[in-house]
Amino acid sequence: MKRIELIGVEGLPEVKPGDDLGELISAHSTLQPGDVLVVAQKVVSKSEGRVVRLEDVIAGDDALRIAAHLIATPDPRMVQVVLDESVRVLRSERVLITETRQGYVCANAGVDHSNTGAGVLTLLPTDPDASARRLWDRLRELTGVVVGVIVSDTFGRPWRLGIVNVALGVAGLPAAIDLRGTPDDAGQPLHATVLAVADDIAASAGLVMGKTARTPAVIVRGLELKGSGTGQDLIRPSAEDLFR
């Protein structure tokens, strides 16, 4: 009987720029070979210094105009930070949805002010796959154990309500499993079936992370995955985008 365990990593101190996240996590967990460690983007961003103080931001005309059209009229300086993180605005009425420099389509370019302290914003890591690889490498160095690493964040969806955890950066495990052409249980080939396994893993970790609880990382044990990929494997190219 297949069995998977989700184990919260708790007790980490508040993460600050320059902190060695691998050391903090390995000190508060016991990793086993084949585990996948899902780490919340927020602590990765904080450790990498991807934070901005609102007092250091000056809102331009676009930011001022857009802020006035959004629900709850956010601080225009926050809108400015979102625009700085984006290559394209998809929607700026009521909610601000952009394509980020990393290629994600999400609300507010992943810029967040919850759990950051007053007047402080976190940005997404510049290259979440590189963040995941660094952590993968550091954990192996510190523990001698090879685990998969996912850097996750919560995204909304255009047709469904609520946010779910998705995989931004991936190292040491496949992000997608392509089952096209493999036979189903009745012997017919499966069509159009690419499983976004790293997103399913990120979502499962979201059950343990919650949103306010201080559980910035989750160990997923028992997956038995082979191969490796990157978070970029899960980004639909703009050319194939159905609605961009």
Add this chain to the structure above:
Amino acid sequence: MKRIELIGVEGLPEVKPGDDLGELISAHSTLQPGDVLVVAQKVVSKSEGRVVRLEDVIAGDDALRIAAHLIATPDPRMVQVVLDESVRVLRSERVLITETRQGYVCANAGVDHSNTGAGVLTLLPTDPDASARRLWDRLRELTGVVVGVIVSDTFGRPWRLGIVNVALGVAGLPAAIDLRGTPDDAGQPLHATVLAVADDIAASAGLVMGKTARTPAVIVRGLELKGSGTGQDLIRPSAEDLFR
């Protein structure tokens, strides 16, 4: 330390129309109070007789026209079945994306021919929340144990590649957890934070179900959820839809 377990329910025979799914599942699992049972839509649909034989379908002009524009030019009779299950076509170039009678926006209206036997299609349950409630009730009757029930299926996403498991029908647990207004760890109110917890649960179960394996149900243990909701709670109303 928070810990959640995902346990596959295996060994069920091939499910046929009229089968008592609650009896089959309870005979192959040991449920505990507070568990959430995630059941794949396919076995729910089969047990409810939501299957169609292609030989009984006649493709109309719309179905013939649309089929010619889709990748891999599917059987026009399958397209006809998709149209019959839909209230609106959102896209019919390369892929067929519709709004289903139940309100979901997804590819092929959830109509599927994998793991069904040649020439047979499964349709989504007419009312997945009712399906979940019936199974919830039947499991309580048979086992004396109160569990949450999710009827899940795999959906694609417009901006991300690959499919993930989502919650269609929900009974005995909350589908969404609204954290708006609750304070974050720094005491600031959390904004725009509704967790689609039933979707995260469905996705976690997807890790155990796979796609070809005969694991039509998964027990999720250790969630500690309170309250209850429905799968409809996770459907964004068309009026709020950003891209419809």
